[in-house]
Amino acid sequence: GKAGYPWFMLKEIDEQPQAVADTLLGRLGNRGEIVLDEVRISDEDLRGITKIFVIACGTAYHAGLIAKYAVEHWTRIPVEVELASEFRYRDPVLDRSTLVIVISQSGETMDTLMALRHAKEQQARVLAICNANGSTIPRESDAVLYTRAGPEVAVASTKGFLTQVVACYLVGLFLAQVRGLKYEDEVAAVVAELRKLPDQVREVLAGVESVRELGRSLATESTILFLGRHVGYPVALEGALKLKELAYIHAEGFAAGELKHGSIALIGQGTPVIVVAPSPHGRESLHGKVVSNIQEVRARGARTIVIAEEGDDEVLPYADHVIRVPRTPTLLAPVVTTVPLQILACEIADTRGLDVDMPRNLAKSVTVE
Ligand code: BG6
Numbered sequence: 001g002k003a004g005y006p007w008f009m010l011k012e013i014d015e016q017p018q019a020v021a022d023t024l025l026g027r028l029g030n031r032g033e034i035v036l037d038e039v040r041i042s043d044e045d046l047r048g049i050t051k052i053f054v055i056a057c058g059t060a061y062h063a064g065l066i067a068k069y070a071v072e073h074w075t076r077i078p079v080e081v082e083l084a085s086e087f088r089y090r091d092p093v094l095d096r097s098t099l100v101i102v103i104s105q106s107g108e109t110m111d112t113l114m115a116l117r118h119a120k121e122q123q124a125r126v127l128a129i130c131n132a133n134g135s136t137i138p139r140e141s142d143a144v145l146y147t148r149a150g151p152e153v154a155v156a157s158t159k160g161f162l163t164q165v166v167a168c169y170l171v172g173l174f175l176a177q178v179r180g181l182k183y184e185d186e187v188a189a190v191v192a193e194l195r196k197l198p199d200q201v202r203e204v205l206a207g208v209e210s211v212r213e214l215g216r217s218l219a220t221e222s223t224i225l226f227l228g229r230h231v232g233y234p235v236a237l238e239g240a241l242k243l244k245e246l247a248y249i250h251a252e253g254f255a256a257g258e259l260k261h262g263s264i265a266l267i268g269q270g271t272p273v274i275v276v277a278p279s280p281h282g283r284e285s286l287h288g289k290v291v292s293n294i295q296e297v298r299a300r301g302a303r304t305i306v307i308a309e310e311g312d313d314e315v316l317p318y319a320d321h322v323i324r325v326p327r328t329p330t331l332l333a334p335v336v337t338t339v340p341l342q343i344l345a346c347e348i349a350d351t352r353g354l355d356v357d358m359p360r361n362l363a364k365s366v367t368v369e
């Protein structure tokens with residue numbers, strides 16, 4: 001049941017600290033190493049990988065986009081992310097030294113399954129990141145890393161998504177570890193940060209009421225735009241998708257730097273623009289660029305809503321509203337910055353009198369191509 005919540009989605013949003021903790025459970029070793037007993041591809045084969053594809057649909061695809069930043073950074077292996085429905089129609093270059101990571105909450109999405117089969121025919125190694133135990137996608141893969149989100153009932157994925165992102169970090173760090181001791185210290189440092197994530201998600205959830213109030217103020221908008229850079233870009237895409245799915249509001253996510261190349265024309269007086277700001281403690285240029293993007297859209301009349309790290313005061317002069325998230329390393333930030341966007345979409349849909357758990361035209365698991 002809904003355990004007293006009006007919507008399964010709200011319950012599942014609240015379950016995220018536990019879901020993230022469960023997904024990490026037993027996979028972080030005492031010496032700061034990654035322990036993935038379920039990945040049954042030999043270390044030798046993992047060392048021979050020269051290219052990675054991440055394949056998924058919908059929200060899971062956004063987890064894949066985040067994976068690209070982290071996995072390439074930690075492993076120095078080139079990573080391509082592709083929508084499952086596009087992948088096999090363009091004759092991708094795959095062989096034995098290619099690792100294909102398929103991400104699917106349900107493990108039954110037909111587009112993803114067909115992409116997986118195509119990859120296997122081409123001799124690629126396939127690793128599934130999946131939530132549903134014993135479902136088709138992990139059964140047909142060479143290896144599986146289960147997210148441990150528990151059953152997800154709401155059609156729009158929340159804890160499924162957050163645990164997919166965490167599982168991608170684990171895979172990236174594991175590959176870095178298997179492939180060379182050069183990265184050992186870095187792996188241990190990130191592991192220490194991963195351990196903090198459940199509490200940090202809890203911190204974001206403690207601020208739920210002010211995010212809901214903001215959501216109510218946005219419920220009659222006809223267009224809402226989302227901006228992000230680096231890993232904030234897939235988070236912006238995910239925020240926009242959630243809003244489209246649940247509230248039936250026109251929403252788009254943009255790479256903050258690309259806006260000026262066309263889409264900035266959409267911004268008029270009062271257009272809400274939600275910006276995912278990176279940590280000011282990460283690469284200085286990244287944060288500075290996003291601050292100027294906020295300035296640019298505001299100068300054109302946008303109502304700016306900024307998701308910013310605790311203590312980031314540089315955004316204040318240009319933000320009409322700030323949503324705070326705890327300090328995390330840049331690559332891990334999506335685990336905290338996505339949460340307010342989930343709450344916003346949920347609240348906006350609820351205020352509009354819509355069925356949050358069962359949006360029109362959508363199904364939890366799509367088993368046709
Ligand atoms: C859909 C769902 O069509 O499939 C989305 O409505 C979901 O919410 C997508 O993200 C992918 O599903 P899965 O189970 O493969 O992660």
